[in-house]
Amino acid sequence: MSRWEPDAEGRLGKAAITLFAEQGYDETTVAEIAEAAGLTKRTFFRYFSDKREVLFNGSHELAERWIGGIEAAPEDAGPMAAVSVGLDEVAELFADRHAFARLRSRIIAANPELQERELIKLQSLAGAIQAALVDRGVSVNAAILASQASVTVFHVAFAHWVEQDDPAALRRLMDESLEELRSVTAA
Amino acid sequence: MSRWEPDAEGRLGKAAITLFAEQGYDETTVAEIAEAAGLTKRTFFRYFSDKREVLFNGSHELAERWIGGIEAAPEDAGPMAAVSVGLDEVAELFADRHAFARLRSRIIAANPELQERELIKLQSLAGAIQAALVDRGVSVNAAILASQASVTVFHVAFAHWVEQDDPAALRRLMDESLEELRSVTAA
């Protein structure tokens, strides 16, 4: 692709994570990140629409995996069952990224701006799931609620996952979260 | 309070909403808002931590009302039942603000930055509800899920409310949303 040093985007992402972890998000300027990657501020903004976005690159892949799982679910499965098939894919995706996920989570946890961005990414994920459910014949209202609920379940489980030490625990934590939601709403 | 023209904060808020509605959020600068209110940019940032915040002033009142309802719920009510009592209070709070809520919603809907801020406000609302539930003796996990679910229910119902024409429909829409969530998660 590029004719200079390869993978400008990857270098920028790596430099950003490193600097954020070392000295904090607010204390790191875009100019610094670019310089650490041997590029300029202008180039940073060609790859990332804003400074936060560099931490949310993977969200598209997450959505694709999850949606793929939903589409592959048996036709007669209900909305939550279909969503749960998607969670299998998601758990697999994160299987070897526990350390990275923890680092990234800590950075985000330390900064409200980043939490805002994370929430809107989850919201857009919920929107995609909703559409996938509607495609399966689920009613719009049910799809809204089911997608919101499942994203909440994922979010809660993911937060637990990064704060404990077993990289393989994600799927189990998601199931526990789902079960808890069931018992709470049933009451 | 103030010794100049009274209610600087109120004037800033009013000027902001008006300008945002007229010419859009991005196209309105803080300096413009301040000038319209007969103040300066610096004073704007003394009342509002950033430009978005001027649209989210009421969120504290919403949380207080909802929490008040939860605390007033019968001791033996389950988490979702207690939350639902809070929704009565919330519905009352918005009874005479339908037009304003619609205007504000349209502004927010037109701007992703503002949607981010809205989501984090809802998240903080969920956190407050969670704490109120824990105070009632609900387990932490159940409180997390119940608060998240109830905020989702509120969000969905509110979105419907501002897009239809009956200002008195909020409580009914919230109940419908809640029922939908029950039936979806039960499956």
Place this chain on the structure above:
DNA sequence: GATCGAATGTCACTTGGTGTCATCACCCTA
């Protein structure tokens, strides 16, 4: 009416973010 404190103004500055144009490295083709 001197003084005090809270609210507001002034000013300079940093940083995120953008528009525009120049430049560079490579590829293709004559």
Place this chain on the structure above:
DNA sequence: TAGGGTGATGACACCAAGTGACATTCGATC
């Protein structure tokens, strides 16, 4: 192999959000 095309990068100027430091203004109070 010279030259032109093309997409990635750099250079530079600029705007607007947000902040820190200090000055000013008004009203209250003694």
